[in-house]
Amino acid sequence: MIFKVLYQENRAEVPVRENTKSLYVEASTEREVRFHLKDRNYNIEFIQLLEGNHLAYEQASENFKVESLD
Template identity: 65%
Template sequence: MIFKVLYQEFASEVPVRERTQSMYVEAKTEREVRKKLAEKNVNIEYIQVLNEDHLAYEKQSEDFQVENV
């Protein structure tokens, strides 16, 4: 499955909508995504599993790239 992760670049940052970034991670569960990102020291706001339709929509973006973590 592909998960969309919304996060702040630094773990100490308070979430601010204008600075929220996103990345896409392939994993089996949300817990696995969190384990993979633990070393990156980011402040995870939200993790969303993408269904087929939503994934197809996200792939249309030029910024779409599945992270290799």
């Protein structure tokens, strides 16, 4: 499954919408995604499972690069 993670790069800063970034992670569960990203200093705002038309829409974006949990 592919998850979209919305996050701020610095956990200590106040979240600002304009600074929100996203990344795509391939994992079995949301818990695996959180575990994989725990060592990064990210302020995770939201993790969303992508499937169906939403996944197809995101895949059409030039910024779509999936990070694997190796």
